[in-house]
Amino acid sequence: MIPQSLLLPFTACVQSSILRCNILAYQRVQLSCSRVARRVLSSSSPWLKGPPPMPPRPSISEDEIEEVFIKGGGKGGQKINKTNSKVQLRHIPSGLIVSSQATRSREQNRKIARRKMAEELQYQNDPESSRRGKLIEKKQKSKRNQRKKSLKRARLREAERQGLPEQEKLLQPPCDSSHEIEPSESIYDDADQSELENDLRILREIEEEELQNSQSVQTDLVEDEYEVDYTETVDLLSDRNEKKKRR
Amino acid sequence: MRILPAVKILARRESPYLPLLLPTLRDIDSARRELRWIAEHFHDRAADGLAVETNSQQKIKLKSSLYRKIWKACFLRGYKGVPLQYILGSQPFGDSLDIICRPGVLIPRWETEEWGVKIARGIRQYHPFFNAEENLSSQIIFNILDLCTGTGCIALLFAEQLKTNKNVLITGIDISQKAFTVARDNRKANDHVLGTNLSVLFKVGDIFTRDLSSMSNIDIIVSNPPYVSEENYYSWTHTERSVRNYEPRLALIGGVEFYKRIFEIATTTNAKAVVCEISDGQQYRDILDANCVDSSLWCSGSMYDEAGVVRTIVSWRRDAEDEWGWLQNLIS
Numbered sequence: 001m002i003p004q005s006l007l008l009p010f011t012a013c014v015q016s017s018i019l020r021c022n023i024l025a026y027q028r029v030q031l032s033c034s035r036v037a038r039r040v041l042s043s044s045s046p047w048l049k050g051p052p053p054m055p056p057r058p059s060i061s062e063d064e065i066e067e068v069f070i071k072g073g074g075k076g077g078q079k080i081n082k083t084n085s086k087v088q089l090r091h092i093p094s095g096l097i098v099s100s101q102a103t104r105s106r107e108q109n110r111k112i113a114r115r116k117m118a119e120e121l122q123y124q125n126d127p128e129s130s131r132r133g134k135l136i137e138k139k140q141k142s143k144r145n146q147r148k149k150s151l152k153r154a155r156l157r158e159a160e161r162q163g164l165p166e167q168e169k170l171l172q173p174p175c176d177s178s179h180e181i182e183p184s185e186s187i188y189d190d191a192d193q194s195e196l197e198n199d200l201r202i203l204r205e206i207e208e209e210e211l212q213n214s215q216s217v218q219t220d221l222v223e224d225e226y227e228v229d230y231t232e233t234v235d236l237l238s239d240r241n242e243k244k245k246r247r
Numbered sequence: 248m249r250i251l252p253a254v255k256i257l258a259r260r261e262s263p264y265l266p267l268l269l270p271t272l273r274d275i276d277s278a279r280r281e282l283r284w285i286a287e288h289f290h291d292r293a294a295d296g297l298a299v300e301t302n303s304q305q306k307i308k309l310k311s312s313l314y315r316k317i318w319k320a321c322f323l324r325g326y327k328g329v330p331l332q333y334i335l336g337s338q339p340f341g342d343s344l345d346i347i348c349r350p351g352v353l354i355p356r357w358e359t360e361e362w363g364v365k366i367a368r369g370i371r372q373y374h375p376f377f378n379a380e381e382n383l384s385s386q387i388i389f390n391i392l393d394l395c396t397g398t399g400c401i402a403l404l405f406a407e408q409l410k411t412n413k414n415v416l417i418t419g420i421d422i423s424q425k426a427f428t429v430a431r432d433n434r435k436a437n438d439h440v441l442g443t444n445l446s447v448l449f450k451v452g453d454i455f456t457r458d459l460s461s462m463s464n465i466d467i468i469v470s471n472p473p474y475v476s477e478e479n480y481y482s483w484t485h486t487e488r489s490v491r492n493y494e495p496r497l498a499l500i501g502g503v504e505f506y507k508r509i510f511e512i513a514t515t516t517n518a519k520a521v522v523c524e525i526s527d528g529q530q531y532r533d534i535l536d537a538n539c540v541d542s543s544l545w546c547s548g549s550m551y552d553e554a555g556v557v558r559t560i561v562s563w564r565r566d567a568e569d570e571w572g573w574l575q576n577l578i579s
């Protein structure tokens with residue numbers, strides 16, 4: 001039988017909208033919680049398990065792609081010192097062209113372009129279940145949650161301005177969202193910048209993979225990271241526990 | 248083409264550092280890219296300082312010096328036209344090399360990387376020294392001679408690509424003492440390409456006067472000699488302004504006399520193959536016309552780079568066809 005004192009934090013968290021977004025933290029928190037709590041957290045309810053795993057990273061065979069280069073003609077060599085090293089790949093069967101110029105190193109740009117090509121092909125074949133599709137879904141979801149959060153904050157601010165007591169704050173009608181919500185889009189929202197961000201995300205994934213490959217033996221490091229990331233949530237939980245005990 | 252005011256305004260809205268880069272880079276995309284590289288570089292360098300436990304005041308001090316460095320780097324790059332590699336001090340090269348770049352030594356170009364990798368990979372794949380089960384000849388060391396080495400980038404590139412259990416010796420020669428220092432620093436910084444049976448040596452010397460007869464069993468001579476003609480060097484339509492103002496003239500102005508001397512060295516050192524970077528197809532014809540290459544002894548051809556320009560002269564001895572004949576597939 002699970003003791004009541006342990007259930008209270010979780011029910012409270014489920015009701016609170018703030019922690020709903022950090023529900024993933026529970027998976028990480030279980031590494032630092034007590035044994036009893038760990039048993040509770042590892043129960044089979046769906047929201048405790050975290051999000052479903054991402055589809056695997058796609059790969060591509062070298063025979064299907066070729067490197068395309070813009071024929072410049074004219075000067076080059078010692079006369080010109082170019083800093084950008086753009087790599088363009090063409091997928092022979094479908095004719096898809098993908099380019100990357102995110103880093104100063106051509107080798108890194110090649111890797112990024114290959115990974116990008118593989119993702120693009122996977123996305124085209126199967127938009128829903130491909131890796132990029134899932135990433136887009138994740139982003140949309142977090143954007144929706146951010147919107148909700150900022151709406152709620154705006155409502156609270158309105159209520160405070162009018163000087164209402166706490167219970168009535170939450171019952172305020174949603175205010176005009178046009179001037180209260182913080183802008184989430186950048187002022188320079190064009191295709192090149194989002195492509196750059198995409199390239200940087202792929203670069204980070206590649207670096208992560210290489211790091212993992214070189215450190216595959218040391219598993220303690222991974223646990224340390226989790227603890228560092230979610231100390232906030234752990235503190236929140238401990239605060240709640242203390243408050244319940246005081247009552 | 249002047250930069251439109253709308254572009255300047257857009258750049259300023261995005262970041263106060265972007266407009267500094269516009270005069271040299273001319274458009275926002277390249278400016279954004281280079282600003283990111285500059286910021287990453289200085290942030291990484293400062294990160295060690297920021298990680299130290301300090302009081303809040305000192306942290307603020309470090310932060311503002313970081314911004315000042317970024318501002319200065321953007322100013323030098325955009326308004327003065329200083330090459331980015333001199334500001335950041337490095338240039339990624341090959342698969343894993345990071346070549347240190349300092350004023351006074353020529354910056355490695357992507358064309359050099361491209362043909363260097365092609366030739367080195369070809370050697371690794373097709374040359375019998377690296378592929379035969381036993382050494383059929385009495386040869387036990389593969390000798391590469393890199394003339395006018397500069398930063399040592401070609402020597403280190405070949406070292407990186409030819410790392411095997413076979414013995415390889417790469418020698419790099421340059422006339423400049425500054426280049427010698429930079430090449431040695433590069434070897435130290437990239438020592439992961441060295442091995443128990445792979446060595447890279449650097450020497451100072453003028454290839455026109457230095458006596459190289461002590462090296463008698465060179466397999467291949469590689470070189471990126473100065474090849475820009477004086478006329479093209481001072482022409483605004485040929486040479487970039489930042490190259491003319493900041494890179495060493497010693498490494499740039501040259502001509503056919505260098506190739507003539509390289510082929511003479513090839514004869515004295517018994518070299519079996521010679522691969523050099525050239526300016527364009529016209530210079531290739533000039534080299535052949537000046538009788539630098541004895542066509543009874545040497546097969547030669549030119550290799551294109553990825554921009555579609557003739558970039559390299561590739562030649563090998565007719566009597567070394569079994570070792571170097573595969574070069575035929577690279578030339579056109």
